[in-house]
Amino acid sequence: MSEKVKVSKEVAEIIADKINKFGKQMLIINHASCFTDMGELIEENAWIKESKPLNNVSVEDLAKALYIGYQVEQTPEEKLIEYFNLLRRTPEEIKKAEIEGDMIPGLSSEQVVVINTLNFLSHKVKGVNC
Template sequence: MNKVKIPKEIAEAIETAKTKYSGSGITILLDVYDERYTFSEISKISKHFDGDLQTLMHVLVNGYEVEKTPEENFRDYYEYLRKIEDNGLISPAKRKLAATERVGVNMTLRLLDIEVDGVNK
């Protein structure tokens, strides 16, 4: 069964709520259903799932995947380009293309005044 992807902040709220409730997912579900926001985490969870208790139950029972942030996706792509550039088994033309793309990525970040850990920070 596929796991639901949720934002990092919601995953953290669920884990914090589980800790406060001694691991009880059913208590989280009941508090969201009854709109008892005993913790700020319950409020965050409730707002995210917006009445979709079936999906929340699925997350609490079957687990979830944390969505990557745009920065994490960007960093992964940058590392992919770096690996191609450094791989001596790949053709020189493809290695040069990867190096050129990395230069373009860095220039774009600089022009937009954006810093991404592991890329230009």
């Protein structure tokens, strides 16, 4: 069995909207009309406005997404937040840090490194360093 296609959150939202408007079969037909037999985009038939990200999805991948399923890829920021949260201290570690007079008892040393790296790069990620 084939695996699910990975798509961005934006593409997943567009697919859901188009399924509601056209249904799966018409969505594939409409999408196929945007490409040549060789898979090259036909500019005058391409998706426009908010649907434009579909132009980066092949007809084959769209069909797989619709009939096999798709998985929404996390953005780099979402991946970082997930990683950051995995680095949290346990309650025992927090209590030990408080006893030892740790400057930031709620954060692990790994979390502090992530925060400092983001600050050094002047990059803000909500839920991590802003």
